[in-house]
Amino acid sequence: MRKYAMVPALVAAVAAVWVWTASAIDGPRTLTLIEVSIPKNDRALGDFSFERPPAAGDRFVVTNALTSEGKRVGHVKVFHTFVTGFGRRFDRKATVLFVAQAYVPGGSLLAEGYGQVSADGPTKLSIPVLGGTGSYANVRGELKVRTLSQNKTHLEFRLAP
Numbered sequence: 001m002r003k004y005a006m007v008p009a010l011v012a013a014v015a016a017v018w019v020w021t022a023s024a025i026d027g028p029r030t031l032t033l034i035e036v037s038i039p040k041n042d043r044a045l046g047d048f049s050f051e052r053p054p055a056a057g058d059r060f061v062v063t064n065a066l067t068s069e070g071k072r073v074g075h076v077k078v079f080h081t082f083v084t085g086f087g088r089r090f091d092r093k094a095t096v097l098f099v100a101q102a103y104v105p106g107g108s109l110l111a112e113g114y115g116q117v118s119a120d121g122p123t124k125l126s127i128p129v130l131g132g133t134g135s136y137a138n139v140r141g142e143l144k145v146r147t148l149s150q151n152k153t154h155l156e157f158r159l160a161p
Helices: 007-021
Strands: 029-036 042-045 059-068 071-082 094-104 107-117 124-134 140-147 152-160
Touching: 029 071, 029 094, 059 094, 094 124, 107 140, 107 152, 124 152
Parallel strands: none
Antiparallel strands: 029 059, 029 152, 042 059, 059 071, 071 094, 094 107, 107 124, 124 140, 140 152
C-alpha cells in the first residue's frame, strides 16, 4: 500500500510540467506580418564592413519594424552569418544562417535556419520556428519569407502548438 502513496503526487507533478511546457496557442495559427527596413540600421560585426561583398564568416545584425495592416505591431532582430559569400562581383548566391527573434503582441517568436539569397533578386525562404515566449511559448512551425521590395519583406509564421 505504501508504494502507491506517491502515485497521486507523481501524476500531479507530471501534469504540472506538461501544462507548464505546453504552448499557449490551442491550434494551428498563421501570423502574417510585413518587415519594414529601418534606414541605416544594419550593424556589421567583427571585421566585416558593408564596403565589400559579404564572404564566408561575415556577420551582421539588423533590427526592423513589423507591421500588420499598415500599423506597427513590433520589431524583429535578425542575425546573419554568411556560410558562403556572393563573390567579388556579386555573381553567386550566398548561403546564410539566419537567427530571427520577432517581438509581437503577446510574446516573441524565434526562427533559425539556412537559406540561399541573391544579391540583386527577390528572396523566398522557409525557416523553422523553434519556439517563442508568452502566447507563443513552445510553439513550433515554419516561417515563410518573401522579399516584396528593397525595404519590405512578407513574413508568414505558420505555427502549431
